[in-house]
Amino acid sequence: MTEIKSYKLKNGTIRYQFQIYLGTDSLTGNEKRTTKRGFKTAKEAEIELKRLQYQIANGEIDFAPKKIEDKFFEEIYEDWLMQYQNTVQLSTLGKTKSIFKNHILPTFRSLKIRFITVDFCQKFANTLPKKLKKFKDVLNYTSLVLEYAKKRDYIEKNPMEYIDRPKPLKKINENVEEEFLEGNYYSAEELTNFLEALKKEPIMKFTFFNTLAHTGMRKGEAFALKWKDIDFENSCIRINKALSYCPTNGLYIKETKNGKPRAVLIDKDTLSFLEQWKKEQRILLKEQNLKALNDTNQLVFSNTLNAYVYPSKTNQWIKSIQRRHNLRQITTHGLRHTHCTLLLEAGVTPREVMERLGHMDLEITLKIYAHVTAEAKSRAAEKYIQYLQK
Incomplete structure (x- = not known):
């Protein structure tokens, strides 16, 4: 039974206290007790004691000590x-x-997690737009780690949730897979000039870029092709995989962007090439x-060692061709948009x-359709004005 005791302060004033049993620590097995003191009368102490006993009996108070670890x-x-x-996939990792x-x-490396403030995160966020095009990923990943810490009680709140996120600067980002970049495609006339210039290039580069332009496939899909994937009898290319790269694991084969295989019909000229x-x-x-492999294993487009070509290599190829032949620059992915x-x-x-290009959903195709429609209207208006001025 808990006993209420009196004690004296230095000035001789009487106060009352009691020690109450809280239970057993589930982690250590040790008994837990706490002392309450400073009551002016025994009655006040008794009232507080009964209140605590009631709360403990009904599980209303968690007396387990909250230990904050400085990670x-x-x-x-x-x-x-x-x-x-x-x-996630290896490339994403x-x-x-x-x-x-x-x-x-x-x-953030050397900062203790519970001392990272909203102000600190805000200043960090404000520095990113001028340095990075895809700075939103940086903020999102930082927030994921802080949210992980919050869920495990290392911090009470995620400071990244309270910042004002800066807006991205309006710059072209060539690395966004399906984003339609303004002007990053050829007109029919420009494509004809590009393909004509390609005829002066090594046959593999000509065939590679010609295939992209007339099928709309992604460069990673083209570099994953083997001869077994091309059905010469039915004028068709089966696209069911893609070559990708990640810094930690190098080149590897993965599924297509939307996870679905597709068959693309090709014209007679492309088939002949x-x-x-x-x-x-x-x-x-x-x-x-070097020995050519059978159709099951031989890559359609390989490097000088008959191995995979790094997809980023095409950036050098296409820019070099465009400079030498005085052609407007678009990216390799721009040929997909051209198609x-x-x-x-x-x-x-x-x-x-959508089905031919293997878009993730119809919305992507419709966004491109909106751009095409808007630019077609603009060209029509310009032609009308030019006609009136003749």
């Missing part, structure tokens, strides 16, 4: 990464690690003392375009 941001990041890596290494850890390249490839491999816009201008329905 550093990098420690929390490493814990978070362990569970995150089981939820590699990009995520790179973002943390280059843009997040240099600032591919047949010519297949014959020429065997000759070139023999000259390099898309020309299909839409030719009257092919957005749904048919």
